[in-house]
Amino acid sequence: MSSEVVREPHRRPIADLGVNARLNAGFDIYTEPGTGMNHGFATISTGDGYRLYGIDVLTGSAVDKGAFPKHRQVTDLAMPVNQK
Incomplete structure (x- = not known):
């Protein structure tokens, strides 16, 4: 079973x-x-x-970008606000 993206506040899968x-x-x-495009x-x-x-x-689909090294597992991330 695949995970689903859920929209608040109704918590229904989208x-x-x-x-x-x-x-x-x-x-x-x-x-x-520059573009206002969301990633x-x-x-x-x-x-x-x-x-x-x-x-x-927009669709919720996931594209695999690669694995983290076994000795450096990443469980969360945050994108910098002022990234250029």
Whole structure:
């Protein structure tokens, strides 16, 4: 079963990530200053360790960006506000 993206306040699923995510996961959105385009990123445990995913903020679909090293598991992330 795949995890779902949930919209507040009604807490109804709006999309399927396409990834069988475990409970401990991190998510943040980066907005490009010049274009205003939003990019979602998530750290998701899939059982073998944590992986980085790009999340489409309109559809909720996840694209695997790669695994973190076994000795450096990342469970959350935060994008810098003033990133250029």
